[in-house]
Amino acid sequence: MASYKDKKVITIGxxxxxxxxxxxxxxxxxxxxxxxxxxxxxxxxxxxxQDVERLVDIANKMEDGMQTFEIRKMEQRELKxxxxxxxxxxxxxxxxxxxRK
Amino acid sequence: MASYKDKKVITIGxxxxxxxxxxxxxxxxxxxxxxxxxxxxxxxxxxxxQDVERLVDIANKMEDGMQTFEIRKMEQRELKxxxxxxxxxxxxxxxxxxxRK
DNA sequence: CGTGTAAGGAATTCTGACACG
DNA sequence: CGTGTAAGGAATTCTGACACG
Numbered sequence: 576m577a578s579y580k581d582k583k584v585i586t587i588g589x590x591x592x593x594x595x596x597x598x599x600x601x602x603x604x605x606x607x608x609x610x611x612x613x614x615x616x617x618x619x620x621x622x623x624x625q626d627v628e629r630l631v632d633i634a635n636k637m638e639d640g641m642q643t644f645e646i647r648k649m650e651q652r653e654l655k656x657x658x659x660x661x662x663x664x665x666x667x668x669x670x671x672x673x674x675r676k
Numbered sequence: 677m678a679s680y681k682d683k684k685v686i687t688i689g690x691x692x693x694x695x696x697x698x699x700x701x702x703x704x705x706x707x708x709x710x711x712x713x714x715x716x717x718x719x720x721x722x723x724x725x726q727d728v729e730r731l732v733d734i735a736n737k738m739e740d741g742m743q744t745f746e747i748r749k750m751e752q753r754e755l756k757x758x759x760x761x762x763x764x765x766x767x768x769x770x771x772x773x774x775x776r777k
Numbered sequence: 778c779g780t781g782t783a784a785g786g787a788a789t790t791c792t793g794a795c796a797c798g
Numbered sequence: 799c800g801t802g803t804a805a806g807g808a809a810t811t812c813t814g815a816c817a818c819g
């Protein structure tokens with residue numbers, strides 16, 4: 576499950592280049608709880624490719640005029656829906672398995 | 677083809693943590709042409725996860741008493757063999773395809 | 778609210794060299 | 799040959815604040 580995509584290894588300067596967002600914006604979105612980078616011992620932020628993708632998504636939503644708290648809520652909803660779909664899928668698989676008994 | 681694994685985005689400090697190798701060693705292996713990180717505008721090195729894997733492999737070979745130039749040659753041989761296998765595979769696929777005509 | 782910026786300091790990285798073996 | 803280390807400087811990042819709107 577945890578692959579390269581989820582490893583927090585990228586510094587903010589590189590994230591800024593990859594996303595085209597200013598460091599200021601990236602730090603601000605963290606302040607608004609839209610992402611959670613890790614920290615080195617010295618305190619420098621480390622991001623994952625997953626975070627980079629999330630930032631691109633956030634940038635799109637900001638362009639659409641959404642506010643940070645709306646984006647946060649939307650992401651929470653999406654996460655819950657995803658978990659729900661997975662639970663239902665597992666349920667169907669279990670049901671199909673039990674029918675064979 | 678080019679995925680997260682090949683993106684040069686990791687600084688040497690993180691690579692050092694991920695591999696357990698000293699920064700000195702990592703820079704030295706570059707000097708011996710065993711890997712080729714990219715550079716930021718300011719000159720700081722950027723590595724990929726592919727490079728991290730390569731470094732772990734290099735570390736194992738160094739432990740086995742191999743010298744850097746031997747490792748370099750071995751990797752070149754492996755690369756050529758890999759390319760050869762791919763060429764042969766393509767050749768077989770083409771042959772099978774032509775038989776149908 | 779979201780973002781730019783100047784400020785001062787701390788963490789990170791760089792190179793070239795000397796040392797040892 | 800492979801690696802540690804001290805040295806000095808440069809690039810990178812951090813925080814808290816002020817500004818604007």
